[in-house]
Amino acid sequence: MDDLVEMALTADIAHRxxxxxxxxxxxxGRQADEIVGVGPLPGTPEWEAEAGTDLPARRQLAWQLAxxxxxxxxxxxxxxTVIVLRGSGVTWAVIGRAAGVTRQSAHERWGARVAAVLDRYGTGMPESVADDDPVAAD
Incomplete structure (x- = not known):
């Protein structure tokens, strides 16, 4: 085999x-900005017009889903991203929809790792997390 090919196949890539x-x-993040759009700059009239509305929160949710x-x-x-979404109250059904799977499949894929971060001491999820665990709900 060619030396260059062998090098490409055997080089330690872990640190790269x-x-x-x-x-x-x-x-x-850049692509999500293009899909959802970025909000107005702080201090601008557009920013002031959004103050007190749910538009910034909806934009952030849409950005995270994108x-x-x-x-x-x-x-x-x-x-x-799933950890951020769950911590923000997003349901497994919405996460599953974004992932193109069922809520149960989304929960099976990420549930344990999300719990390891959001409920690291086993004392219960924060109140912001949606109470929609598919296993408990079924």
Whole structure:
């Protein structure tokens, strides 16, 4: 086999993968900005007009859901985004819809890892987390 091919097939890439992931995640955010749009700049009349409305929160939710779809489409895991979504009160049904799976499948894929972060001491999920555990609900 060619030396260059052998080098490509056997090189230690473990220390390079995180750098690729960081770049991919930055691009996910940029693409989500293009899909959802960015909010107005603080202090502008548009920003003032949104103050006191639910539009900034809805925009943030839409941005996170777009990020999850992009992450999954790019072959990334998306667990960090799912943790943020669950911590913000998003249901497994909405997360499953974004992932193109059922709520049960979304829960099976990410539920334990989400719980490990949001309920690290086993004392219960924060009040902000939707009470829609498919296992408990069935």
């Amino acid at each position: 993968v995180p750098a690729v992931t960081v770049v991919a995640m930055a691009e996910v 990020c999850l779809r992009l992450e999954l489409g790019a072959g990334l895991d998306g667990v960090e």
